[in-house]
Amino acid sequence: xxxxxxxxxSKGRLQEQTFEWFATRGITLERTGSGREYAGRVLGVENVxxxxxxxxxxxxxxxxxxxxxxxxxxxxxxxxIPAWETQVERLAEMxxxxxxxxxxxxxxxxxxxxxxDLDAAAAAFRKTxxxxxxxxxxxxxxxxEYLRREGVxxxxxxxxxxxxxxxxxxxxxEAVADITSTGDTLRANHLKILGGPPILAxxxxxxxxxxxxxxxxxxxxxxxxxxxxxxxxA
Amino acid sequence: MVSDRAYLKLARQGAGLNAVRDEVxxxxxxxxxxxxxxxxxxxxxxxxVLIDLYGEDLRSRAFTTCDPVQGEQMLRPDFTVPVAQMHMxxxxxxxxxxxxxxxxxxxxxxxxxxIEYLQCGLEAFGExxxxxxxxxxxxxxxxxxxxxxxxxxxxxxxxxLAGIEALDTTAPRKAALMRxxxxxxxFKRLLERYAMPPExxxxxxxxxxxxxxxxxxxxxxxxxxxxxxRSPDEIKSRAEILLEDAATPPIPMEQVNxxxxxxxxxxxxxxxxxxxxxxxxxMPALSPAIDLIEARAEAISAFEIDGFQLPFEASYGRTTLExxxxxxxxxxxxxxxxxxxxxxxxxxxxxxxxxxREVPAVGGIIRPEALLSLNGGQP
Numbered sequence: 001x002x003x004x005x006x007x008x009x010s011k012g013r014l015q016e017q018t019f020e021w022f023a024t025r026g027i028t029l030e031r032t033g034s035g036r037e038y039a040g041r042v043l044g045v046e047n048v049x050x051x052x053x054x055x056x057x058x059x060x061x062x063x064x065x066x067x068x069x070x071x072x073x074x075x076x077x078x079x080x081i082p083a084w085e086t087q088v089e090r091l092a093e094m095x096x097x098x099x100x101x102x103x104x105x106x107x108x109x110x111x112x113x114x115x116x117d118l119d120a121a122a123a124a125f126r127k128t129x130x131x132x133x134x135x136x137x138x139x140x141x142x143x144x145e146y147l148r149r150e151g152v153x154x155x156x157x158x159x160x161x162x163x164x165x166x167x168x169x170x171x172x173x174e175a176v177a178d179i180t181s182t183g184d185t186l187r188a189n190h191l192k193i194l195g196g197p198p199i200l201a202x203x204x205x206x207x208x209x210x211x212x213x214x215x216x217x218x219x220x221x222x223x224x225x226x227x228x229x230x231x232x233x234a
Numbered sequence: 235m236v237s238d239r240a241y242l243k244l245a246r247q248g249a250g251l252n253a254v255r256d257e258v259x260x261x262x263x264x265x266x267x268x269x270x271x272x273x274x275x276x277x278x279x280x281x282x283v284l285i286d287l288y289g290e291d292l293r294s295r296a297f298t299t300c301d302p303v304q305g306e307q308m309l310r311p312d313f314t315v316p317v318a319q320m321h322m323x324x325x326x327x328x329x330x331x332x333x334x335x336x337x338x339x340x341x342x343x344x345x346x347x348x349i350e351y352l353q354c355g356l357e358a359f360g361e362x363x364x365x366x367x368x369x370x371x372x373x374x375x376x377x378x379x380x381x382x383x384x385x386x387x388x389x390x391x392x393x394x395l396a397g398i399e400a401l402d403t404t405a406p407r408k409a410a411l412m413r414x415x416x417x418x419x420x421f422k423r424l425l426e427r428y429a430m431p432p433e434x435x436x437x438x439x440x441x442x443x444x445x446x447x448x449x450x451x452x453x454x455x456x457x458x459x460x461x462x463x464r465s466p467d468e469i470k471s472r473a474e475i476l477l478e479d480a481a482t483p484p485i486p487m488e489q490v491n492x493x494x495x496x497x498x499x500x501x502x503x504x505x506x507x508x509x510x511x512x513x514x515x516x517m518p519a520l521s522p523a524i525d526l527i528e529a530r531a532e533a534i535s536a537f538e539i540d541g542f543q544l545p546f547e548a549s550y551g552r553t554t555l556e557x558x559x560x561x562x563x564x565x566x567x568x569x570x571x572x573x574x575x576x577x578x579x580x581x582x583x584x585x586x587x588x589x590x591r592e593v594p595a596v597g598g599i600i601r602p603e604a605l606l607s608l609n610g611g612q613p
Contacts, residue, residue: 083342107458110441111472119420123413124472125464132286133464144294151420153413156290168462190458195435 002049003217006225007061007070010038010052014204017096018071025228045228047221056080058207063087065211068218069225075101075179075202079139088207092229097204099179101139104191106168114195115150118175122154125174136160136173139199143177146199165189240348241573241607254352257602258334261354264378265332268370270356273331275316281306287315287588288557297338297349309338313355314557314582314597315589321359322589328360334602347574351604355579357597359586365526367596368561368581369533369541375565375577375598376539382608384565384576388503389550391415391559391580392523393510397493400519403428403485406475415559418552425493428485442480445473492517499548503531506546530561551580559584561596573604 008029009015019029028043029050040050051067058072059080071094081087105112112121122133133155137143140157147155158173165185167173177199180186186193206229208222237246244250262272281298282305297309310316313333321329334354341347356374361367376386398411407428414421434442444453450470460466496513499506507528514520527546534541551562560581567573579598586593 106461106464108454108460108466109464109469110437110444110454110457111469111476113435113437116423120410121464121468121472123410124468128468129463132290141294144290148291148294151414151417151423153289153417156285157293171463174462174464190461192458 002221003047003215004069004221004225005049005051005067005212006042007051007053007058007067007072008040009055009058009071014055014071014097015052018094018204021094021096022229025230027225027228045221045224047217048225059084059088062207062209063211065209065213067209068212068214068222069206069208071204071206073097073099073202074205075099075139075142075200077205077207078200078202079142082141087211088209090205091208091226092206094204094206097202099181099202100198101142101177101179101200101202102198103135103143103175103177103194104165104180104186105175105194107190107192109192112194115152118194119150119152119154122152126154132156133175134158134173135175135177136164136167137177138162138164139177139179142200165191239603240351241601241603245603245606253606254603257606258352258354261378261600261602262332262334265330265354265356265374268330268356268374270330270332270358273317273320273333274335275310275313275320275333277310277336278307279310279316280304281308283319284308284311284315287585295340297340310336311339312337313353313599314357314585317355317357317597318359318582318586318589318595321357321593321595322586322591326360327593328358330356330358332356352602353599354602355597355599357595359593359595361594361596364560364581364594365529365533367594368530369537371579371596371598372534372561372563373537373539375563375579375600376537378600379565379577379605382576382605383567383569384608385545385568386563386565387545387547387550388561388563389547390523390527390561391551392526392561393496393499393520393548394493394552395559396520396523397496397517400517401485401489401493404478404482406479407482407485416552416557418549425485425490429487429490431480431484434480438476441473442477445470445477489517496520497549499546501546502542503527503544503546504542506548507531507542510548557582557585563598567604567608570608573608574601576601576605576608 008018022029026044029040031040033039038052040052042048042050053061055072056076058070059077061067062070063081077084112118125133135155136158138161144157160167164176164178167176237244239245242250245254285292296311299307301307317331317333336350337353338350341349358367358371394415398408411421411424414424444450450473454466454469492513496510499509507524510520510524514524531541551558558580562580564575564578567576577598577600581596583592583595586595
């Protein structure tokens with residue numbers, strides 16, 4: 001059994017870009033077996049096992065220490081691991097998978113441009129409809145923390161695990177907080193992004209768990225990976 | 235250790251547990267002797283009522299769980315709401331209630347605050363003499379803490395409420411400020427914006443122009459199709475408010491400064507009252523609130539406590555104690571920074587109003603485990 005478990009996204013563009021990123025740094029990650037089998041191997045560094053996991057599950061596995069290193073989005077790490085800086089270490093930002101967590105409202109809301117407007121609109125909405133303005137998201141922790149910091153009141157979060165931009169048209173939410181890279185889906189759904197910096201600017205990153213079994217062999221493999229990727233960590 | 239509990243080691247069994255039970259019994263007996271009926275609200279409460287009252291913040295601080303039939307439930311984060319609900323549903327005009335039990339709160343990662351601890355408290359509803367009822371609740375809690383090394387602090391949300399009312403500005407602006415009483419940073423930002431309004435953005439200027447010229451319908455249609463529950467009428471009505479607000483003169487800087495001076499008052503009660511009186515010569519609307527503070531200090535003095543020596547902080551209670559809108563107080567273990575406030579309380583008419591019927595309400599809680607820990611483990 002290998003000493004260090006490295007987890008990468010189990011499929012799609014994110015996996016391809018991850019493989020390319022490691023390849024340009026002299027580490028070959030490849031799938032083995034049939035195309036649908038989630039199995040792979042690492043060439044170029046000894047003692048590393050490649051694990052394929054859903055990007056959304058990698059934060060949890062890192063926090064639990066069941067894997068040593070993993071590639072996933074900054075957004076997922078920040079959402080799923082409370083005080084993530086104390087649980088995992090970010091070894092490298094990988095320069096792809098860029099996405100911003102933003103708040104968006106219908107484009108015809110001409111009176112809402114900023115977070116201050118949203119707060120005032122929420123107060124009026126509650127008075128008119130007898131309920132708090134609903135914000136659909138799957139990033140509950142990040143969004144709640146952001147709105148608390150900004151002093152927004154009279155809202156409630158409603159869970160949406162997909163097709164979040166459609167919730168407004170379907171009358172299950174009044175605003176959405178979601179990840180966007182190009183903004184195309186937002187525009188297609190007649191939404192606009194609130195002004196100001198995003199809630200979080202995210203990209204794919206390589207993380208290392210603090211809680212894994214860092215025996216000598218695992219440490220040696222870690223050192224080797226770090227020296228290849230040129231990360232400024234010991 | 236499994237037999238540790240909040241602030242106390244080995245207090246879930248044997249002598250440690252007996253000490254906790256004795257302490258809770260002593261406090262409850264004291265409350266009963268002051269006319270309080272014992273109540274025991276459920277530990278699991280429907281989440282929707284609580285979130286509606288406290289806001290989304292609560293969801294991050296309370297433990298939630300889900301019942302397939304009853305929906306989202308919360309582990310009791312405090313007693314005040316369920317006790318107030320009990321009183322409202324009883325239909326009685328006045329009532330005093332005492333309770334003891336665990337509350338559960340999630341803590342920030344890295345915090346060493348307990349997620350479960352005991353509260354033992356007293357709530358009084360429907361007592362018409364505000365100063366006297368405030369004083370009596372304060373005195374009952376002070377008496378229960380007799381001998382413990384605690385320092386009291388008092389405040390009154392009435393000062394900021396009266397200060398907002400006194401501002402020379404429109405009702406919507408006052409309402410916006412009131413709404414953010416408990417979020418001091420946003421309150422400050424709002425107050426500054428009303429005193430020194432920023433230039434409107436290009437799109438905001440266009441919206442105001444369209445509103446002023448009656449071209450708002452066309453303007454909205456240009457922005458995008460109508461989707462969602464928030465209707466064009468709601469947007470138009472807010473656009474009208476924005477237009478009105480843009481034409482509203484700024485709040486005079488002198489008034490902002492007076493309000494900020496009043497909120498900065500922090501002194502023993504007698505001095506605090508005279509500082510506030512001085513500010514009230516320029517902001518007379520503060521006077522009724524100051525009269526109440528003075529009447530309360532006198533009423534407290536009837537309970538063998540020198541009400542005029544108590545520390546008073548005009549901003550006390552704005553960050554820690556949501557929903558209070560009058561008298562606020564706390565007792566701190568000054569030599570034990572590891573302990574939370576040993577006791578705290580205040581007046582909360584706004585909460586009963588939100589529950590459907592405004593009833594005068596004042597109450598307070600003691601943290602018996604923290605009190606025992608402060609007293610060296612013995613009641």
